[in-house]
Structure formats: C-alpha cells, structure tokens
Amino acid sequence: MEERARKKEIIKKMMRNPRGRGEQHQQHVELIPGLPDDVAVDCLARVPHASHRALRCVCRGWRHAAAAPCFASARSAAGAMEDLVFMLQFGNPSADDGPKDDDAPNNTPAYGVAVYNVTTGEWHRENRGAPQPVPVFAQCAAVGSRVAVLGGWDPRTFEPVSDVHVLDASTGSWRRGASMRSARSFFACAEAGGKIYVAGGHDKHKNALKTAEAYDPVADAWDPLPDMSEERDECDGMATVAGDRFLAVSGYRTARQGGFERDAEWFDPASREWRRLERVRAPPSAAHVVVKGKVWCIEGEAMMEWMGMRKGWREVGPYPPGLKAGTARAVCVGGGDKVVVTGALDGEGGGGRHALWVFDVKTKNWTVVKPPPEFAGFVFSVASLRI
Structure with missing residues (x-):
C-alpha cells in the first residue's frame, strides 16, 4: 500500500500542467492516449537512457515528464535505473x-x-x-x-x-x-x-x-x-x-x-x-x-581495504586480470555493488590499448570489458x- 501511494504521488506530479506559466489550476496531460496514467508512467520510465533525448522531442507532455525531478523515482520504482x-x-x-x-x-x-x-x-x-x-x-x-x-x-x-x-x-x-x-x-x-x-x-x-x-x-x-x-x-x-x-x-x-x-x-x-x-x-x-x-585500493596482487592505522590493509579480492600495474583509475557503481576499474592491458598483446574491469563486490569476481x-x-x- 505504501509503495502504491508513493507511485500515485509520482504520477500526480508528472501529470501537472507542463507549461507552468502561472496558471492557477493544474491541467491533466494524457501521456499515452487510451492508457491509464500509471501504465503510461511505467512505459516512459522503462525507456532506456540512451533514448531520452528522442523521448523528450515527442511531445510537450513527454518532455515535461522526463524533465520532472520525480522521473528518477519513477524509473527506480520500475527497476529501470542505469x-x-x-x-x-x-x-x-x-x-x-x-x-x-x-x-x-x-x-x-x-x-x-x-x-x-x-x-x-x-x-x-x-x-x-x-x-x-x-x-x-x-x-x-x-x-x-x-x-x-x-x-x-x-x-x-x-x-x-x-x-x-x-x-x-x-x-x-x-x-x-x-x-x-x-x-x-x-x-x-x-x-x-x-x-x-x-x-x-x-x-x-x-x-x-x-x-x-x-x-x-x-x-x-x-x-x-x-x-x-x-x-x-x-x-x-x-x-x-x-x-x-x-x-x-x-x-x-x-x-x-x-x-x-x-x-x-x-x-x-x-x-x-x-x-x-x-x-x-x-x-x-x-x-x-x-x-x-x-577505502579500497588496487595495487600489487590484490584488491585491499584500509582497516585503520593499527591494522593497515587487508585483502578483499583478487587483482584485475591483465591490468598493467600503475595505470588504474577506479570508481564505485550500483550503490557499492560493483567497482569499475580502467587501465592499460598488460603484456605485448595489449598494444597500448586500455580496457575496463568490473568487480562484483558480492562474488569477488572480475569481468573484463574490452571497449x-x-x-x-x-x-x-x-x-x-x-x-
């Protein structure tokens, strides 16, 4: 019930007059003709981020909906975050x-x-x-x-x-x-x-x-x-x-x-x-x-975590396979579920090319992404x- 009420509030905010030019009333905007508002919002929220620029060009209602701060909440509720x-x-x-x-x-x-x-x-x-x-x-x-x-x-x-x-x-x-x-x-x-x-x-x-x-x-x-x-x-x-x-x-x-x-x-x-x-x-x-x-670091032969000045570093995962030492940059994604590392491919086969390594914090496994x-x-x- 609580989730349903939150979703209704998201829809209510997205349905407000997109012009926003000082009108004293709010005009309902039908996002997709013939569909209930909650279904229409679910459809728009599931559009991949790469298509959002095109989505905003379809009509005023879609542009207003995609620009609304609550659109991120709608995408989160739909499990469509990227x-x-x-x-x-x-x-x-x-x-x-x-x-x-x-x-x-x-x-x-x-x-x-x-x-x-x-x-x-x-x-x-x-x-x-x-x-x-x-x-x-x-x-x-x-x-x-x-x-x-x-x-x-x-x-x-x-x-x-x-x-x-x-x-x-x-x-x-x-x-x-x-x-x-x-x-x-x-x-x-x-x-x-x-x-x-x-x-x-x-x-x-x-x-x-x-x-x-x-x-x-x-x-x-x-x-x-x-x-x-x-x-x-x-x-x-x-x-x-x-x-x-x-x-x-x-x-x-x-x-x-x-x-x-x-x-x-x-x-x-x-x-x-x-x-x-x-x-x-x-x-x-x-x-x-x-x-x-x-605080984690990628160095030597492992992923390590800082435990404090008394305990120092401890190993929390293996080193990214094929990563050339000293070339890494790292960032956390997915709310801490994954770590993405960029760096050069090691060895003669690397040819000066760089790649990405994605570390799953839960399974401790690496996935190599060659761009x-x-x-x-x-x-x-x-x-x-x-x-």
Missing part, C-alpha cells in the same frame, strides 16, 4: 577518431568525455554541447544527475585553467559553471555530501598547492575552504564513511617532486577543519576507491552516477 561511468579520456592513437580540431597543436592528443553504460554495455561520447576543446587533464565528479568537468590544462597554452562545465545527464544539456577560485591541475577531486571538493594540485608555475574549495552544482557557487596542512600535488580524492567527508590522499610537496607521501587529510564539514591520517597511502601507483564507506577501439585510450579521471 549505471553510467563517465571518463575523461585521451584518444586511442591506433583508432580513427575522426577529424581533429584544426587549432589544436599536432602533438596534443584528443581529450574528451566518454561514457560507458554498465547496465546495457553501450558506449558513446558526450559531444553535443560539451566544452570544445575539453581542457587536457581536466577532472570529473558527479552529484545526483550532474557531472562536472573541472580544471586541467588549456590544450593550446598548456597552462592550468579554472574552468567548470556541468552536464545534466538527465537532459543531456551542458552549461558553463562558476569558475574555480584558483586555476589548478592534477588535484584531488571527488563528491562528498552533495558537493564537489577540489584540493591540492599545482599552479602554472608547477608549485604544489594546499588550497581547497567546494562546489555546489545546484547553487553554482564555490566555498573557499581552509588550507590543508601540507602541499599535495597529484593527490587522490574520495568521499569517506557516510559519504559526507572528503579525503585527500598522498601527493607530494614542491620541494619533493615525485616523492609521494603516505599520509592523508580529511575535511570535516561540521568543524571546517582538516584532520591528518598517517600511513594511509598504499604504494604511489595504487588506485583508490571508496566502497560502502571503506571498441575508439574508446580504448588512457583514462585520466572517472566518475559515475545512477540515472
């Missing part, structure tokens, strides 16, 4: 990626947004409305249905930028976001508590940074944070515990180029203070990911969302 992995990826030199930007330097590889649908196995590029060109070494992070592309290098000047571009994955539309307060690259970046945190990295003079800030994609505003205790260039970023705390792992100071530290700092939003964690970092080439509040050649380039940053 897990998408967004990758900021260099083009694969062995593949024909099509025409290149004439203004870009010849030695600059193509860099763009690739999307892998974990649920359906489909691949595509987010080209329509995306920033052109995408800053090289830009990072990405996701909040709700939004994916933000932040910072990186201008591919023409190779200087860091403060640019922010935001994709609403539910509508496929891009917008220019408020710029970061500091231009930076190679910084820690992750979503935590509904905000996107950035910390560390380096400026245009290659000086390591300890500054940090947090972005609210709904308000399109940045919040300057207190400085970390240390400079942290090339540090990892992730959310921890309940998902409301941001963790900046390792990195190195300006004076110690490439000398990665084994500590970390996490930001407490309640006290607005940074707190240090000693000896957290696995080897510098490890890829870190948070799975149901626990089409045009999606087999190096992935610098990765984010995921469920839609």
Whole structure:
C-alpha cells in the first residue's frame, strides 16, 4: 500500500500542467492516449537512457515528464535505473577518431568525455554541447544527475585553467559553471555530501598547492575552504564513511617532486577543519576507491581495504586480470555493488590499448570489458552516477 501511494504521488506530479506559466489550476496531460496514467508512467520510465533525448522531442507532455525531478523515482520504482561511468579520456592513437580540431597543436592528443553504460554495455561520447576543446587533464565528479568537468590544462597554452562545465545527464544539456577560485591541475577531486571538493594540485608555475574549495552544482557557487596542512600535488580524492567527508590522499610537496607521501587529510564539514591520517597511502601507483564507506585500493596482487592505522590493509579480492600495474583509475557503481576499474592491458598483446574491469563486490569476481577501439585510450579521471 505504501509503495502504491508513493507511485500515485509520482504520477500526480508528472501529470501537472507542463507549461507552468502561472496558471492557477493544474491541467491533466494524457501521456499515452487510451492508457491509464500509471501504465503510461511505467512505459516512459522503462525507456532506456540512451533514448531520452528522442523521448523528450515527442511531445510537450513527454518532455515535461522526463524533465520532472520525480522521473528518477519513477524509473527506480520500475527497476529501470542505469549505471553510467563517465571518463575523461585521451584518444586511442591506433583508432580513427575522426577529424581533429584544426587549432589544436599536432602533438596534443584528443581529450574528451566518454561514457560507458554498465547496465546495457553501450558506449558513446558526450559531444553535443560539451566544452570544445575539453581542457587536457581536466577532472570529473558527479552529484545526483550532474557531472562536472573541472580544471586541467588549456590544450593550446598548456597552462592550468579554472574552468567548470556541468552536464545534466538527465537532459543531456551542458552549461558553463562558476569558475574555480584558483586555476589548478592534477588535484584531488571527488563528491562528498552533495558537493564537489577540489584540493591540492599545482599552479602554472608547477608549485604544489594546499588550497581547497567546494562546489555546489545546484547553487553554482564555490566555498573557499581552509588550507590543508601540507602541499599535495597529484593527490587522490574520495568521499569517506557516510559519504559526507572528503579525503585527500598522498601527493607530494614542491620541494619533493615525485616523492609521494603516505599520509592523508580529511575535511570535516561540521568543524571546517582538516584532520591528518598517517600511513594511509598504499604504494604511489595504487588506485583508490571508496566502497560502502571503506577505502579500497588496487595495487600489487590484490584488491585491499584500509582497516585503520593499527591494522593497515587487508585483502578483499583478487587483482584485475591483465591490468598493467600503475595505470588504474577506479570508481564505485550500483550503490557499492560493483567497482569499475580502467587501465592499460598488460603484456605485448595489449598494444597500448586500455580496457575496463568490473568487480562484483558480492562474488569477488572480475569481468573484463574490452571497449571498441575508439574508446580504448588512457583514462585520466572517472566518475559515475545512477540515472
């Protein structure tokens, strides 16, 4: 009964006047002639995400329904949610990626947004409305249905930028976001508590940074944070515990180029203070990911979980088969049910191509996904969302 009442409320919200131009009454919109409202909503909710752009073009009612915030609830109730992995990826030199930007330097590889649908196995590029060109070494992070592309290098000047571009994955539309307060690259970046945190990295003079800030994609505003205790260039970023705390792992100071530290700092939003964690970092080439509040890393010969400073690391699963060491990026999907890892194929047979590995947290099994050649380039940053 409770589920039925919730479904009726979803339908009621979706049936409201799509014009929304100040009318004092609400006009019923028949989504599919001859079908009850609940059946029509079920039909629309089950349309694959790849077809949502076409769905919104059918009529005003369908466009309004697909854009309504409650449409995600309808898809969830119908069991039609899909897990998408967004990758900021260099083009694969062995593949024909099509025409290149004439203004870009010849030695600059193509860099763009690739999307892998974990649920359906489909691949595509987010080209329509995306920033052109995408800053090289830009990072990405996701909040709700939004994916933000932040910072990186201008591919023409190779200087860091403060640019922010935001994709609403539910509508496929891009917008220019408020710029970061500091231009930076190679910084820690992750979503935590509904905000996107950035910390560390380096400026245009290659000086390591300890500054940090947090972005609210709904308000399109940045919040300057207190400085970390240390400079942290090339540090990892992730959310921890309940998902409301941001963790900046390792990195190195300006004076110690490439000398990665084994500590970390996490930001407490309640006290607005940074707190240090000693000896957290696995080897510098490890890829870190948070799975149901626990910090995992992919390194050496296994998947490992951080048990705290006293207990250190413990093995929780096998190493991705055929993954070249030191090339991994990782992201959690499906609410913690799976971990997706990107990286280079090991051995001479890899040919410089990259692939994906999907880890089932329950069965501890890996599935290797070899993408089409045009999606087999190096992935610098990765984010995921469920839609």
